[in-house]
Amino acid sequence: xxxKVILDRDEILEESLEKIFQWLDEKMYFKAKNELLKFNxxxxxxxxxxxxxxxxxxxxxxxxxxxxPKAVSVxxxxxxxxxxxxxxxxxITDAELSYIVQELDFDDKIDIxxxxxxxxxxxxLVETPKAERKLINTFLNYPDDCAGSIMTPDYISLQKDxxxxxxxxxxxxxxxxxxTIYTCYVKDTGRKLIGIVSLRTLVVTDDDVxxxxxxxxxxxxxxxxxxxxxxxxxxxxxxFIAMPVVDKEHRLVGIITVDDILDVIxxxxxxxxxxxxxxVDLEQSxxxxxxxxxxxHAKNRLPWLLFMMFMAMITGAILRTFEDMLSAVIVLVSYxxxxxxxxxxxxxxxxxxxxxxxxxxxxxLEDAGKVLWKEFRIAxxxxxxxxxxxxxxxxxxxxxxxxxxxxxxLSMIFIVIFAKMIGGLxxxxxxxxxxxxxxxxxxxxxxxxxxxxxxxxxxxxxxxLGI
Amino acid sequence: xxxKVILDRDEILEESLEKIFQWLDEKMYFKAKNELLKFNxxxxxxxxxxxxxxxxxxxxxxxxxxxxPKAVSVxxxxxxxxxxxxxxxxxITDAELSYIVQELDFDDKIDIxxxxxxxxxxxxLVETPKAERKLINTFLNYPDDCAGSIMTPDYISLQKDxxxxxxxxxxxxxxxxxxTIYTCYVKDTGRKLIGIVSLRTLVVTDDDVxxxxxxxxxxxxxxxxxxxxxxxxxxxxxxFIAMPVVDKEHRLVGIITVDDILDVIxxxxxxxxxxxxxxVDLEQSxxxxxxxxxxxHAKNRLPWLLFMMFMAMITGAILRTFEDMLSAVIVLVSYxxxxxxxxxxxxxxxxxxxxxxxxxxxxxLEDAGKVLWKEFRIAxxxxxxxxxxxxxxxxxxxxxxxxxxxxxxLSMIFIVIFAKMIGGLxxxxxxxxxxxxxxxxxxxxxxxxxxxxxxxxxxxxxxxLGI
Numbered sequence: 040x041x042x043k044v045i046l047d048r049d050e051i052l053e054e055s056l057e058k059i060f061q062w063l064d065e066k067m068y069f070k071a072k073n074e075l076l077k078f079n080x081x082x083x084x085x086x087x088x089x090x091x092x093x094x095x096x097x098x099x100x101x102x103x104x105x106x107x108p109k110a111v112s113v114x115x116x117x118x119x120x121x122x123x124x125x126x127x128x129x130x131i132t133d134a135e136l137s138y139i140v141q142e143l144d145f146d147d148k149i150d151i152x153x154x155x156x157x158x159x160x161x162x163x164l165v166e167t168p169k170a171e172r173k174l175i176n177t178f179l180n181y182p183d184d185c186a187g188s189i190m191t192p193d194y195i196s197l198q199k200d201x202x203x204x205x206x207x208x209x210x211x212x213x214x215x216x217x218x219t220i221y222t223c224y225v226k227d228t229g230r231k232l233i234g235i236v237s238l239r240t241l242v243v244t245d246d247d248v249x250x251x252x253x254x255x256x257x258x259x260x261x262x263x264x265x266x267x268x269x270x271x272x273x274x275x276x277x278x279f280i281a282m283p284v285v286d287k288e289h290r291l292v293g294i295i296t297v298d299d300i301l302d303v304i305x306x307x308x309x310x311x312x313x314x315x316x317x318x319v320d321l322e323q324s325x326x327x328x329x330x331x332x333x334x335x336h337a338k339n340r341l342p343w344l345l346f347m348m349f350m351a352m353i354t355g356a357i358l359r360t361f362e363d364m365l366s367a368v369i370v371l372v373s374y375x376x377x378x379x380x381x382x383x384x385x386x387x388x389x390x391x392x393x394x395x396x397x398x399x400x401x402x403x404l405e406d407a408g409k410v411l412w413k414e415f416r417i418a419x420x421x422x423x424x425x426x427x428x429x430x431x432x433x434x435x436x437x438x439x440x441x442x443x444x445x446x447x448x449l450s451m452i453f454i455v456i457f458a459k460m461i462g463g464l465x466x467x468x469x470x471x472x473x474x475x476x477x478x479x480x481x482x483x484x485x486x487x488x489x490x491x492x493x494x495x496x497x498x499x500x501x502x503x504l505g506i
Numbered sequence: 507x508x509x510k511v512i513l514d515r516d517e518i519l520e521e522s523l524e525k526i527f528q529w530l531d532e533k534m535y536f537k538a539k540n541e542l543l544k545f546n547x548x549x550x551x552x553x554x555x556x557x558x559x560x561x562x563x564x565x566x567x568x569x570x571x572x573x574x575p576k577a578v579s580v581x582x583x584x585x586x587x588x589x590x591x592x593x594x595x596x597x598i599t600d601a602e603l604s605y606i607v608q609e610l611d612f613d614d615k616i617d618i619x620x621x622x623x624x625x626x627x628x629x630x631l632v633e634t635p636k637a638e639r640k641l642i643n644t645f646l647n648y649p650d651d652c653a654g655s656i657m658t659p660d661y662i663s664l665q666k667d668x669x670x671x672x673x674x675x676x677x678x679x680x681x682x683x684x685x686t687i688y689t690c691y692v693k694d695t696g697r698k699l700i701g702i703v704s705l706r707t708l709v710v711t712d713d714d715v716x717x718x719x720x721x722x723x724x725x726x727x728x729x730x731x732x733x734x735x736x737x738x739x740x741x742x743x744x745x746f747i748a749m750p751v752v753d754k755e756h757r758l759v760g761i762i763t764v765d766d767i768l769d770v771i772x773x774x775x776x777x778x779x780x781x782x783x784x785x786v787d788l789e790q791s792x793x794x795x796x797x798x799x800x801x802x803h804a805k806n807r808l809p810w811l812l813f814m815m816f817m818a819m820i821t822g823a824i825l826r827t828f829e830d831m832l833s834a835v836i837v838l839v840s841y842x843x844x845x846x847x848x849x850x851x852x853x854x855x856x857x858x859x860x861x862x863x864x865x866x867x868x869x870x871l872e873d874a875g876k877v878l879w880k881e882f883r884i885a886x887x888x889x890x891x892x893x894x895x896x897x898x899x900x901x902x903x904x905x906x907x908x909x910x911x912x913x914x915x916l917s918m919i920f921i922v923i924f925a926k927m928i929g930g931l932x933x934x935x936x937x938x939x940x941x942x943x944x945x946x947x948x949x950x951x952x953x954x955x956x957x958x959x960x961x962x963x964x965x966x967x968x969x970x971l972g973i
Contacts, residue, residue, distance in 0.1 A: 214706055220709065239681055243677075276552065297765075301741060305742065308775045309866070316855050327866075327868040329868070344855075347847060347848070347851050348848055354843040359840040362839075375822070375825075377815060379843065380814060380956060391779060396795040402794075409796060410795075410796075421811060432819065
């Protein structure tokens with residue numbers, strides 16, 4: 040490949056993919072395979088994602104997959120998302136599957152074993168050496184989303200009394216079978232982690248220096264039960280490329296590398312974004328949008344829709360108690376969408392910033408007072424600006440009376456203030472009571488600003504218009 | 507520090523911080539400094555973030571900062587967010603600032619120089635060797651958000667004819683002054699990148715092997731003008747810890763390391779989330795919520811609020827044309843919040859999933875048909891479920907007529923279908939025309955579902971109720 044810059048690469052991939060589809064159609068599998076082998080494994084996996092998506096080409100794609108050199112097929116498998124992995128599992132023999140699973144890096148192995156049906160897992164585990172089988176079972180038992188579920192036991196262990204030269208020759212021997220060699224771990228006889236040393240330090244240090252003299256004894260580590268979100272915060276804070284994971288007795292049980300953290304950050308962000316829009320994935324599956332069934336999509340979306348519908352019914356009931364007022368001045372109805380909409384939008388802006396601020400640790404619970412004061416002032420600016428525009432529009436374009444204009448515009452200012460303050464406060468309250476701000480805040484705010492908008496508006500109307 | 511697990515660490519930091527505030531209050535600066543030095547630089551920086559936030563302790567905090575050993579003070583400075591860096595810049599002498607800037611890693615140096623006022627930058631650059639000054643000026647000129655703005659020129663260069671032993675001794679010499687030593691770069695005489703080789707490969711390979719025999723010539727790289735979001739996609743896809751950046755002539759101009767990518771992912775996600783809520787940071791500043799002024803907050807929020815208010819005015823005008831109908835059956839008004847709310851919420855769910863799917867490359871433009879068909883079916887499920895609940899509620903609790911119930915519930919189903927399909931489609935259309943889906947989609951959808959809700963509802967009412 041002459042041209043290697045990422046963007047051009049995408050185009051090249053696209054062109055090759057077209058050729059491959061053509062060849063699959065003509066059952067020219069070897070040509071397709073050779074085209075694929077021009078690329079590296081991550082690229083091949085990306086192309087297989089496309090190939091496996093087309094139901095009509097599924098069988099042919101799997102034929103080509105089986106033609107790949109074994110080492111490549113394992114790497115490609117590791118790069119694929121789990122639903123594509125399962126499609127491949129369905130199409131290959133048990134022997135091929137068993138080979139792939141044995142050859143996968145330990146953390147990828149655990150990931151696929153978690154997805155496979157139990158009888159397949161048993162079949163694979165029978166062929167696994169006993170010590171590894173035990174380790175696999177331990178790893179399979181770590182709950183999703185905790186540090187244990189994303190760590191790997193394949194790390195470099197050094198002895199504290201070794202010299203740098205001894206350590207380097209050990210790394211040279213073990214280096215290809217571990218997840219990373221760039222951070223090495225020093226344990227005592229009781230498997231307790233006593234220090235870490237980076238390969239950089241080893242490389243720049245003289246051969247006869249002892250490991251214990253150069254290792255960092257005040258390393259940072261995570262607990263095996265820690266939430267993966269907190270682990271990714273630690274990676275962001277310290278800028279490490281790997282972190283040790285310890286159990287309660289401070290024994291080293293595995294390490295987490297930064298490449299897995301990139302996925303964690305992405306998943307956690309997706310979860311937050313979806314929750315803010317009232318979508319809750321109860322199964323916490325990582326299926327992509329198009330792969331998820333209609334019923335699953337509906338199930339994830341319904342709960343909050345129902346909740347918000349009930350809340351809107353209450354708003355409707357409130358509206359109903361003002362029926363007489365509405366009949367008397369029916370024009371009031373036409374400003375309702377604007378007032379409710381603006382309330383909802385301004386509230387959502389405040390809560391979104393707050394949810395994000397909390398997620399990134401930029402805002403803390405103690406800041407509630409500051410947040411309220413800030414949102415109050417922002418609301419005044421925004422509310423007055425919006426009202427001024429409105430005032431002119433009502434007088435000049437709608438040609439309504441000054442008292443109607445005052446009713447609408449004063450309501451607007453109060454609604455914006457209420458909405459901004461609720462939007463700023465509810466995420467903090469959710470956090471205070473241990474609820475996920477992203478989950479609770481937006482639906483609650485959308486509903487409550489609606490109610491407040493209606494109440495404020497009719498209160499104003501009865502005060503100003505005397506109805 | 508005996509206890510090193512992250513979570514306990516947070517508590518320990520908190521306790522120390524309290525002590526330090528106490529000591530600052532009593533002007534016992536050395537005690538405060540010694541307490542800080544129990545921690546590593548990332549932790550010290552985190553504590554300074556808290557210290558610098560309190561206006562009353564700002565002067566004292568800077569005194570303590572100036573007491574830190576020079577090497578530590580540089581590291582801590584590098585870890586601080588830019589607004590805290592500026593607070594420190596204001597409090598230290600020009601000589602101290604100059605020292606810090608000289609000692610910073612190149613990429614951190616560029617970051618702070620971009621934030622400093624021009625006269626300070628000039629003062630610092632005067633003391634910089636000419637070659638580096640030129641390099642700094644080149645780097646300062648890369649636009650924000652492109653690969654050039656996050657890269658560093660501090661990498662390990664190897665010659666293709668060197669042996670592994672020669673390479674290792676070169677790395678040993680240069681290793682401490684580069685951003686990473688774990689990926690090394692091989693250039694030809696014209697500075698063109700011809701291959702990369704990982705330290706892992708060097709370590710496991712025999713001493714007398716030539717670099718050109720083990721280097722990867724089909725490496726993946728990014729262009730200096732590439733958007734940083736695409737760079738982070740590449741990191742996610744390939745799982746690298748560093749990537750080379752080349753110019754149009756394929757000359758190596760710098761490298762990007764994964765620790766900087768973690769920040770990019772976070773920033774890009776924040777931007778997307780804010781845009782979805784109709785907040786557009788025109789200055790693209792990375793100030794945190796509490797540090798941003800009220801006016802800036804208001805300015806970021808107003809444009810879309812105004813747009814949405816205008817759209818809601820149109821909805822109001824539509825509502826107004828149905829005034830007679832409303833006066834005739836005033837109870838219809840009380841179901842408006844629910845119908846408009848449900849339309850907005852269901853539309854937002856669909857668009858949020860679509861925006862996220864586009865951002866993660868899970869959904870592409872060609873999928874528009876699939877998306878519409880999927881959202882249509884999801885909308886049917888969701889719409890029928892919500893309507894069923896509503897139908898019973900209107901008959902039993904509200905005790906309204908069957909025709910009212912039908913009007914509301916049929917409207918509901920149509921509104922949900924429209925909203926879901928618009929929500930699914932608008933982000934794709936935005937993308938098609940080169941607009942940011944996160945920016946365009948949600949406000950447009952919120953406004954258009956409102957209008958559609960009102961239209962559908964009154965159309966149904968006139969059909970079913972014959973008014």
